[in-house]
Amino acid sequence: xxETPRYIRNYESVVSAFGCWPSFHxxxxxxxxxxxxxxxxxxxxxxMTSQKDAKGYFVLHKHHxxxxxxxxxxxxxxxRFIPQNILFELVFSPSADFDATGKFTVALDSAMGxxxxxxxxxxxxxxxxxxxxxxRGQIA
Numbered sequence: 001x002x003e004t005p006r007y008i009r010n011y012e013s014v015v016s017a018f019g020c021w022p023s024f025h026x027x028x029x030x031x032x033x034x035x036x037x038x039x040x041x042x043x044x045x046x047x048m049t050s051q052k053d054a055k056g057y058f059v060l061h062k063h064h065x066x067x068x069x070x071x072x073x074x075x076x077x078x079x080r081f082i083p084q085n086i087l088f089e090l091v092f093s094p095s096a097d098f099d100a101t102g103k104f105t106v107a108l109d110s111a112m113g114x115x116x117x118x119x120x121x122x123x124x125x126x127x128x129x130x131x132x133x134x135x136r137g138q139i140a
Contacts, residue, residue, distance in 0.1 A: 005092035007104055008068075009126040017064050017130045018047055024090040026111060030065060030137060032083035039070040039120060043087065044137035065131045065139055070106065072123030081118030086111045 004011060004021035015021055022045050031042035047062040091107040098104045103123050110116035133139045 002089075002091070003094060005098075005104065005125070006095055007098040007125065008092070009124075011127060013127050013130040014066060017132075018045070018062055022047070024066075024087050027087045027090070028137060029083055029085040029087065029108075031067070032081070032085070034073070034076065034078060037071060037073045039068075039073050039076075039122070041068040041070070042066065043068075043090070044133065046135075060135065063133050063135055063137070065129070065133045065137060066127060067129040067131075068125060069128050070120070070122040070125045072103075074103075074121050075105075076118075076120040078118040078120065080115055081108055081110070082112075082116055085116060 002021055002023055004015060011021070024043055024045050027043040027045045029041070030044055031040060033040040043066050045064055045066050046060040049059045049061060051059040053059055088109040088111040091109060093105040103121050104125065105119060105121050107119045108117060131139050
């Protein structure tokens with residue numbers, strides 16, 4: 001389980017929706033906008049259970065769209081990252097790094113291929129929305 005990035009403002013809303021900080025494994029990227037020193041990111045996330053459906057697939061529940069806003073973005077390595085991506089995971093640097101430098105790193109590890117990954121450093125991050133949705137990421 002990943003460490004909860006407590007330096008992200010409103011992180012509690014994600015923990016409240018899922019019971020923990022998720023890895024965002026297999027999360028489709030719904031929105032990715034990089035504008036100057038800001039990044040807006042929206043992901044469709046869920047929790048996988050140990051139950052299987054009639055077809056043998058794991059049952060997914062707690063579907064939500066999570067929206068993030070990052071500012072003070074530097075060291076952006078996003079040349080190959082494509083907005084129509086599916087993440088293997090979303091990785092935030094440890095809280096100790098933020099405490100020491102006032103900055104954190106976000107790694108967008110792609111499930112679509114290692115050449116489609118990206119990362120950036122920022123000094124501010126916020127969860128701007130946690131919205132219940134259906135299994136296709138459509139907000140009710």
